[in-house]
Amino acid sequence: MSNATQTALPEQSRWGREWRKIRGNKMLVTGGIVLLIFLFAIIAGPEITGYDYAKMSIRERFEGPSAAHWMGTDNFGRDTLARVIHGARVAFFVGALSVAIGMIGGMTIGAIAGFVGGVVDNVLMRITDALLAFPPLLLAIGLVAATGPSITTVSIIIGIIYIPRFARVMRGAVLTEASKEYVEAARAIGQEPWRILVFHIGPATLSPVIVLATVVFALAIIIEASLSFLGLGVPPPTPSWGGMLSESRAFMTKNIWMAIFPGLAISVAVLGLNLLGDGLRDYLDPKDY
Amino acid sequence: MIGYIINRILYLIPTLFIMSLVVFSFIALIPGDPVDAILGLNASEEARAALREELGLDRNILVQYLSWAGGIVTGDFGTSLTSGEPVMKLIMEKLPATLLLAFASILVSVFIAVFAGTIAAVNKGNWLDMGILVAALAGISVPVFWIAILAVLLFSVHWQVLPSIGYVSPLEDPIGALRHLALPAICMGAALAGGIARMTRSEMIEQLGKDYVITARAKGLSQNEVTYRHALRNSLITVVTFTGLELGTLLSGAIIIETIFAWPGLGRMAIDAIFTRDYPTVQGVVLFMAFFFVFVNLLVDISYTFLNPQIRLGGKS
Numbered sequence: 001m002s003n004a005t006q007t008a009l010p011e012q013s014r015w016g017r018e019w020r021k022i023r024g025n026k027m028l029v030t031g032g033i034v035l036l037i038f039l040f041a042i043i044a045g046p047e048i049t050g051y052d053y054a055k056m057s058i059r060e061r062f063e064g065p066s067a068a069h070w071m072g073t074d075n076f077g078r079d080t081l082a083r084v085i086h087g088a089r090v091a092f093f094v095g096a097l098s099v100a101i102g103m104i105g106g107m108t109i110g111a112i113a114g115f116v117g118g119v120v121d122n123v124l125m126r127i128t129d130a131l132l133a134f135p136p137l138l139l140a141i142g143l144v145a146a147t148g149p150s151i152t153t154v155s156i157i158i159g160i161i162y163i164p165r166f167a168r169v170m171r172g173a174v175l176t177e178a179s180k181e182y183v184e185a186a187r188a189i190g191q192e193p194w195r196i197l198v199f200h201i202g203p204a205t206l207s208p209v210i211v212l213a214t215v216v217f218a219l220a221i222i223i224e225a226s227l228s229f230l231g232l233g234v235p236p237p238t239p240s241w242g243g244m245l246s247e248s249r250a251f252m253t254k255n256i257w258m259a260i261f262p263g264l265a266i267s268v269a270v271l272g273l274n275l276l277g278d279g280l281r282d283y284l285d286p287k288d289y
Numbered sequence: 290m291i292g293y294i295i296n297r298i299l300y301l302i303p304t305l306f307i308m309s310l311v312v313f314s315f316i317a318l319i320p321g322d323p324v325d326a327i328l329g330l331n332a333s334e335e336a337r338a339a340l341r342e343e344l345g346l347d348r349n350i351l352v353q354y355l356s357w358a359g360g361i362v363t364g365d366f367g368t369s370l371t372s373g374e375p376v377m378k379l380i381m382e383k384l385p386a387t388l389l390l391a392f393a394s395i396l397v398s399v400f401i402a403v404f405a406g407t408i409a410a411v412n413k414g415n416w417l418d419m420g421i422l423v424a425a426l427a428g429i430s431v432p433v434f435w436i437a438i439l440a441v442l443l444f445s446v447h448w449q450v451l452p453s454i455g456y457v458s459p460l461e462d463p464i465g466a467l468r469h470l471a472l473p474a475i476c477m478g479a480a481l482a483g484g485i486a487r488m489t490r491s492e493m494i495e496q497l498g499k500d501y502v503i504t505a506r507a508k509g510l511s512q513n514e515v516t517y518r519h520a521l522r523n524s525l526i527t528v529v530t531f532t533g534l535e536l537g538t539l540l541s542g543a544i545i546i547e548t549i550f551a552w553p554g555l556g557r558m559a560i561d562a563i564f565t566r567d568y569p570t571v572q573g574v575v576l577f578m579a580f581f582f583v584f585v586n587l588l589v590d591i592s593y594t595f596l597n598p599q600i601r602l603g604g605k606s
Binding site for chain 2: 126127129130131133134135136137138139141142143145146147148218222225226229230231232242245248249252253256259263266267270271274275278
């Protein structure tokens with residue numbers, strides 16, 4: 001009984017300490033709340049508004065915000081809030097898939113480069129540097145021009161573009177960790193190299209990768225919106241934030257709200273992710289332990 | 290110092306080679322037959338054969354790459370499928386407009402950012418600093434095309450003080466050119482300013498905490514003299530470097546801004562070429578912009594080395 005109490009106490013206080021650390025981190029909390037609101041909207045779906053995002057109503061065209069349509073309606077009388085929520089689904093799908101591809105590809109390449117070293121490291125890093133030298137949107141535009149626009153291709157392309165960034169960060173983290181004593185100890189007791197990499201070094205490299213993941217998620221949302229704005233992203237009639245902004249340009253004099261809400265959605269989502277990234281950087285900083 | 294520069298230039302060769310491979314692969318990535326994608330399925334057999342020969346698609350892929358890359362090395366970026374003119378000639382025609390826009394945007398962003406970043410650093414920790422930090426973070430998060438749409442709504446639609454589209458050559462009508470340049474440059478400058486302001490702030494805070502600042506204060510210099518004549522001057526090296534490295538953001542922004550404001554630069558040329566399926570032009574412009582970005586980065590790197598006495602005199606790279 002007393003043993004149980006003794007083991008439970010430090011556990012509780014550890015969670016309590018973490019919770020206090022999270023609460024004290026304003027950026028982390030604000031970013032987290034913004035993200036939770038978007039996640040709620042994404043899970044609940046456009047139907048939560050009571051409107052179908054594709055349903056047109058010619059009599060309700062170009063309406064401003066009202067009790068019936070919180071964000072007004074567009075040039076076809078479609079509910080803007082329902083379309084913004086569907087746009088959030090598109091943006092977060094692209095963000096999540098791009099981050100997953102970038103992370104898996106980049107972590108693998110970075111880990112191999114950092115752990116193996118030598119010629120392999122040199123070749124992989126030269127390729128990585130060359131790809132990093134491309135402005136991301138420029139490369140995305142070139143690749144989409146070749147493959148054609150679709151939500152999946154756009155996500156894959158953005159993911160591939162960010163593989164080098166993850167690779168760089170992962171390689172740096174692996175190099176730092178590989179020189180530490182616990183890795184030497186693992187080697188000394190005869191553990192296989194892949195086991196050391198995956199089970200010992202791997203978990204220790206997660207902090208910088210997680211921070212980068214939030215930044216890349218935000219960048220992916222901006223690139224998808226930029227591509228859709230240019231007509232190279234998610235093809236209509238699927239609503240995307242960039243596509244909605246592009247459509248709004250023709251009707252600026254009739255209804256400014258069409259241009260306000262999708263832009264606000266992108267900005268708030270990206271700001272939330274940036275805050276979360278900055279907050280996580282502080283939270284995961286080992287200096288605080 | 291010279292060894293460092295030669296090293297940096299040699300280091301560029303694999304980068305440029307890999308970049309050329311990526312851009313070359315654009316045509317290889319087209320699903321199905323690129324000739325079908327460009328001409329459509331109803332084109333005559335003669336037209337298809339002619340295009341196949343023009344693009345060199347009837348040859349081995351290695352030969353195709355070598356011939357294309359050989360052209361690039363000699364400044365031949367291929368021939369536009371829509372106008373029939375050399376892509377390099379078209380690039381040179383559009384380059385001045387993009388450079389003008391880029392230069393004006395950098396001026397706007399550095400002006401806003403250095404001003405805001407310095408004020409934030411001097412007022413570190415108080416409400417003014419917090420306000421500027423939040424504004425800078427918001428500036429980084431807001432997409433450039435939304436800033437542009439809002440600016441057009443305000444300045445062109447509502448107040449009707451500035452034109453929303455078009456380009457006037459500064460050689461023909463300087464005032465008209467300035468009026469047309471104002472909105473695109475302000476929008477792109479504002480989009481860049483957030484990052485530069487954050488960099489200025491952190492660099493200024495670091496400089497203001499250094500020993501030479503304490504010495505300057507001890508000598509009896511006023512707060513303004515210490516801030517602007519000493520700390521800001523030393524911070525500018527880092528700020529200028531960072532601004533140079535932001536060229537990638539600037540080029541990406543130029544693609545969007547030029548499309549919105551009908552600005553006849555390289556970005557709009559790339560987008561137009563995509564919609565007309567003029568793949569050689571797409572390849573040419575993307576590669577040119579990427580090379581341009583790499584070379585400016587090299588120049589920034591070298592100038593940083595030159596400006597920083599620690600590296601210059603210490604002989605360290």
